[in-house]
Amino acid sequence: MNTDVACRLELRSVTKAFPGVLANDQVSFKVGPGKIHALLGENGAGKSTLVKMIYGIMQPDAGEILLDGNVVHVPNPKAARAMGVGMVFQHFSLFEAMTVLENIALGLDENISHAELEKRIREVLTQYGLALEPHRIVSTLSVGERQRIEIVRALLLNPNLLIMDEPTSVLTPQEVAQLFETLRHLAANGCSILYISHKLHEIQALCDGASILRGGKIVGACDPKQESARSMAEMMIGGELMDVEKGPSRQLGGDRFVVNSLTVPGEGDFGVALDDINFSVREGEIFGIAGVAGNGQNELLLALSGEVKSEDSYTVQLDGKPLGKLGTTLRRYFGLCAVPEERNGHGAVPNFSLTDNAILTARNRKGMVNWGVINARKAETYADEIIQQFSVKTTGSTSTAGSLSGGNLQKFIMGREIMQTPEVLIVSQPTWGVDAGAAAAIHQELVNLAGRGSAIVVISQDLDELLAICDRMAVINEGKMSKTLNVAEATIDEIGLLMGGVHGDPNSTTEMTEAAHVA
Amino acid sequence: MNDYLLISFIMTVIGASTPILLAALGELVVEKSGVLNLGVEGMMLVGAVTGFAVTSITGMPLVGIIVAAITATLAALIFAYLTLTLTANQVATGLALTIFGIGLSSLLGEGFVGFTIDVMGPVFPAGLAEHPVLRVVFGHNVVVYFSIAMIGAVAWFLKKSRAGLILRAVGESDSSAHSIGYSVIGVRYAAVAFGGAMAGIGGSYYSLVLTPMWAEQLTAGRGWIALALVVFSAWRPWRLLLGAYFFGVVMTLELYTKAAGITLIAPELLAAMPYIATIAVLALISLRKSAGAQAPACLGQPFKPST
Structure with missing residues (x-):
């Protein structure tokens, strides 16, 4: 003793x-x-x-x-x-x-x-x-x-x-x-x-x-x-960690996705208002949005996905097409897909099978519905493809979304959107609660999708993630978007200051030294 | 309106307000703990019938009131067992409790229809209680003073006492309270039991003081007004007092216009006034932008602790 x-x-x-x-x-x-x-x-x-x-x-x-x-x-x-x-x-x-x-x-x-x-x-x-x-x-x-x-x-x-x-x-x-x-x-x-x-x-x-x-x-x-x-x-x-390969040959084209003076009033007592958001994402580019939770990320995702419609058509544009007044279904039809942060209940219906969940967002782009009738075989094939390509651990496409672990469901949802090859993909917290191996796989798929010419917006609190996969990034703070930074040139100090909403305060830089080591 | 009429008007308002005040105060505590018990009407009826039965047998209204509190608490505990232990849906169970209370009270009360009892007298000596003006303050029975004292007690309990703080915490975030180490289910059982007792006393006030007799569905939907009052008061005890007396005024106006022979407004419309006022008040509150902000965050949500 x-x-x-x-x-x-x-x-x-x-x-x-x-x-x-x-x-x-x-x-x-x-x-x-x-x-x-x-x-x-x-x-x-x-x-x-x-x-x-x-x-x-x-x-x-x-x-x-x-x-x-x-x-x-x-x-x-x-x-x-x-x-x-x-x-x-x-x-x-x-x-x-x-x-x-x-x-x-x-x-x-x-x-x-x-x-x-x-x-x-x-x-x-x-x-x-x-x-x-x-x-x-x-x-x-x-x-x-x-x-x-x-x-x-x-x-x-x-x-x-x-x-x-x-x-x-x-x-x-x-x-x-x-x-x-x-x-x-x-x-x-x-x-x-x-x-x-x-x-x-x-x-x-x-x-x-x-x-x-x-x-x-x-x-x-x-x-x-x-x-x-x-x-x-x-x-x-318990294995070797995969590195994300950005691929040297990735070519950035012209502006694919443009957000122009997007303003959304805050809802309720705890909602954050979006204040004049402007940014554009080029063909083949991954654009990151960093920020501490609760600074308007959810509101931004809703406004971009079409769950919250804008009053002005030109606030959200895809290849020059104004989408601002359209809802989610039509935005998807035009090639804008989105993955929300909350998986169970927002990204997927927990009590539905994986096949049914696949139908919910992929039915139009994958031609699963003819004259209002679901083509069950096509849907099942698509769900199986996702499971296979994204190595989703599940007993099959008939198991319910709620029965999957958080990381596996995230892989399924990401796969469901990525395999539709959207022109623009908006994702919030793509690897939140996902283990390192699966996170690396998801990052690789995002990079590959960008390589095929899609414009991607990643909203994340994980700075390491954004620095690893993004080309450019900005910080959202209290519903306002900071200036855009080139990831190759951005320092962690700079991003950290933007996250805290302190715009270039010299006194706080001393505290930053340790933070720089940490992040 | 002469002075005499004004005094007796106020006396009637206080009488009409007291039972809904009691029932609403109980429900306020229940809702503060995060439970929505829609069975107030049913519990009031159970209290009304058992209180009346016991009083007519023993001749002691105080015993009747205590029995009313106990039986209504038992009814509330059925609700608590179903919703808290078995995590049944609170809205459905509460509605069932009301229907159960209506049926049970009719059954129990069958043998007591037509009985009469002595009404409880005022607390203070006749010199004060029957004084033409001072009777506004001193002319009431014990339950009226009890109801006002309870408002103060509940207000103090919720705001100042540690137990009240824990009760509010349970209603605000059951999972947080659980992880700190408080018994969410235990606190809620206690709150629901208190709500039952108060509803029972409120119900017995109809059969022992206001009517005083037993008839089926004696409370005539006042339990629903009590529920609306809790929302109206934004879960604050003193505002609840204000709201209950406001409804008392609306209900009493009906009687007085009828008695005064004013036929300008149809009596049916006047009789419907309290219910119309309820709907109007609730609609107005919902229109307010901060609606729901004052409600306990876990109101109506079942809680199942992980083991």
């Missing part, structure tokens, strides 16, 4: 099964005091399940969890907090319509007066140099500020172990840099941090050790500082 005391957290053969899947299989690893330990793995590798057991949200089927050398049973999150374990969730557990103060009070188990709580919050904020106003309503805060609420909530408990589940997926590079500073400060004070991510650069910048999880099993451990991002990625996917 004495040798184990050096470990803040130790897992011994932790196993958890769900119906039909073994989420964690005999997982064991250790984290020392004051260490930042990474849990690395693809989506669906079992990282989230594992930490939910440490935090008491789920119970392991077998195995032991040890804190400071003692075997513990964690029946619920309250017990975890009492043992000094804090957690910051990937999807924030925040209450939009309440104040910061109320949100923090909800995360504490002791009942203290709001005045006393406010005093303690301000102390923690000063101690860690965090900016947050306790009386603001959460729905008015940026994503970075929301995450700070979660962090403050965890810090108020003086945790010995802090679990961070994919904390940076929604942050700007500047916010990431600030978060890392806070985490290092914490670790220096002796708090251990279990850091979950699939972003390898971040892990290299931050972590002292890493355990790699694949298919629910620990497949390796490493010191991230000694490894390359590529070697860790290959450990993660």
